[in-house]
């Protein structure tokens with residue numbers, strides 16, 4: 504599980520089940536296990552501070568790599 508955080512205000516955005524190595528570029532909605540302070544507005548996933556974390560692409564969010572950080576462990580497969 505990793506926790507996606509806003510790079511500006513450090514608020515938690517959501518908890519995500521990341522599978523495999525590599526960068527977090529996409530977050531599939533069915534692997535998001537808990538939502539914290541996120542707002543979906545006009546197909547953008549935003550933090551409550553207004554920072555755009557990613558864009559809504561249907562079944563996943565395309566992540567904006569400069570606008571979030573994450574902590575936690577990826578699941579090895």
Ligand SMILES: [Zn+2]
Nearest residue numbers: 509512550552
């Ligand atoms: Zn924020």
